[in-house]
Amino acid sequence: MGHRPKMSPEEVRSHLLSYIESKKNEQTQLLEDLVKIPSISCTQHEGAAQKLVERSLRGTHGIDLDLWEPRTEDLSAYPLHPIRTGEWTYDGRPNVVGILRGTGGGKSIILNGHIDVVSPEPVKEWKHAPWGSEIVGDKMYGRGTMDMKGGIAAMVYAVRAIAESGIKLRGDVILESMVEEEYGGGGTVAAVVKGYKADAAIICEATSSNSIGIASGGSRFFRVKIYGKPEWPHLAHYGVNAIGLASKVYEALLELDRERGLRLRGKHPMLESLRAGDMRGPGRPTNMTIGVMRAGDWPATVAGWAEIEGRVGFPPSESGHDVQREVEQAVRRAAEGDPWMLEHPPEVEWWGARREAFELDPSSPVVQTLKKNVDSLVGPCELYGTSSASDAAYIAPKVGAYGGIPTVSYGPGGGGAHTFDEYVNLQEVTDVTKVLASTIIDWCGRDDAL
Numbered sequence: 441m442g443h444r445p446k447m448s449p450e451e452v453r454s455h456l457l458s459y460i461e462s463k464k465n466e467q468t469q470l471l472e473d474l475v476k477i478p479s480i481s482c483t484q485h486e487g488a489a490q491k492l493v494e495r496s497l498r499g500t501h502g503i504d505l506d507l508w509e510p511r512t513e514d515l516s517a518y519p520l521h522p523i524r525t526g527e528w529t530y531d532g533r534p535n536v537v538g539i540l541r542g543t544g545g546g547k548s549i550i551l552n553g554h555i556d557v558v559s560p561e562p563v564k565e566w567k568h569a570p571w572g573s574e575i576v577g578d579k580m581y582g583r584g585t586m587d588m589k590g591g592i593a594a595m596v597y598a599v600r601a602i603a604e605s606g607i608k609l610r611g612d613v614i615l616e617s618m619v620e621e622e623y624g625g626g627g628t629v630a631a632v633v634k635g636y637k638a639d640a641a642i643i644c645e646a647t648s649s650n651s652i653g654i655a656s657g658g659s660r661f662f663r664v665k666i667y668g669k670p671e672w673p674h675l676a677h678y679g680v681n682a683i684g685l686a687s688k689v690y691e692a693l694l695e696l697d698r699e700r701g702l703r704l705r706g707k708h709p710m711l712e713s714l715r716a717g718d719m720r721g722p723g724r725p726t727n728m729t730i731g732v733m734r735a736g737d738w739p740a741t742v743a744g745w746a747e748i749e750g751r752v753g754f755p756p757s758e759s760g761h762d763v764q765r766e767v768e769q770a771v772r773r774a775a776e777g778d779p780w781m782l783e784h785p786p787e788v789e790w791w792g793a794r795r796e797a798f799e800l801d802p803s804s805p806v807v808q809t810l811k812k813n814v815d816s817l818v819g820p821c822e823l824y825g826t827s828s829a830s831d832a833a834y835i836a837p838k839v840g841a842y843g844g845i846p847t848v849s850y851g852p853g854g855g856g857a858h859t860f861d862e863y864v865n866l867q868e869v870t871d872v873t874k875v876l877a878s879t880i881i882d883w884c885g886r887d888d889a890l
């Protein structure tokens with residue numbers, strides 16, 4: 441039994457922090473390599489990027505790996521799974537989970553991140569190549585740097601730092617690098633269905649190194665199908681134009697959005713803070729976006745059909761089910777005011793990701809543990825909410841037998857996510873890594889008998 445002198449908690453922490461500091465270049469290299477892979481959601485490049493995460497974890501003593509390609513049959517076990525049609529496949533796009541097992545008796549934690557990114561188009565608008573990982577000063581540019589390969593690099597090195605420093609934890613750490621977040625969250629749903637759960641979860645999405653997300657809006661995607669009566673030109677006056685009908689439905693949806701905005705205003709200060717330009721919702725805890733309108737087949741035929749597609753967001757006081765009913769009622773009201781639609785009612789379909797909203801109490805233990813470490817390692821910590829959704833929606837809200845895990849978002853910040861010249865602040869990557877590692881020790885507990 442080789443006895444080393446036991447380290448005090450302060451010594452352990454300072455050892456860990458200097459270890460992370462010493463691995464800065466290596467960590468930046470991993471981030472650079474990840475960003476150079478164009479892992480746009482639902483492409484095979486997701487798999488290529490996952491290989492790098494796998495490789496970075498594989499060599500680390502004490503980390504067990506679980507890699508699997510989700511199957512759509514498995515996803516359907518989740519009550520609100522992202523609805524997929526046709527031959528959807530995860531071939532070549534595995535989830536990667538790394539597990540650092542505790543010695544027992546401590547609380548467990550999930551660190552979750554997504555490897556996929558959104559399209560960089562239009563690329564010609566970028567001043568820095570989207571797949572170039574170009575570093576200027578403290579910023580690394582490229583699609584996915586902020587959202588959220590910076591977060592992936594932080595969580596990988598936080599866990600590696602603990603494992604490689606020989607620190608034994610009491611509780612388990614589950615590191616999840618997931619596919620397909622941007623396109624609905626099938627990766628995380630697959631991990632939830634597979635049984636991965638813990639006493640708390642941190643989604644390492646870009647909040648900035650001194651702010652923690654504790655509330656998030658829910659969302660539903662809808663499609664309204666509107667039916668008119670096509671006619672050819674000389675009988676056009678006998679036709680019923682679906683474009684005109686669709687505009688009535690559109691007005692009714694806008695009216696619902698206005699009414700919801702007024703009704704819910706003031707009820708969710710976390711989601712309404714008036715800070716535009718970042719993740720906070722400027723003055724509104726709910727928004728409806730109408731993003732797609734299609735109609736008709738041919739200029740010389742009265743449009744016989746139309747479709748409107750949109751997304752409705754909602755705050756934690758509402759359930760997705762109730763919000764769906766409100767949208768359906770608004771469409772019905774529009775139809776009832778039109779003699780043709782009364783007889784030929786539009787249909788509302790729900791498709792894609794179905795995410796519930798959630799809000800965590802600021803006094804919740806995981807918030808307090810993380811906040812304490814942000815305060816001491818980075819600076820005064822801010823708690824906030826966002827009406828945008830992330831994979832937290834499949835971990836935090838209780839949905840059927842799943843979820844109900846206290847979940848926060850915390851990761852390195854930057855700018856330009858989902859637009860041009862995305863970047864992450866490299867200092868924040870380091871700071872977040874330190875905060876995560878230190879939080880894990882506090883949360884899971886250190887087994888100092890070893």
Ligand SMILES: [Zn+2]
Binds near residue numbers: 588830
């Ligand atoms: Zn993201």
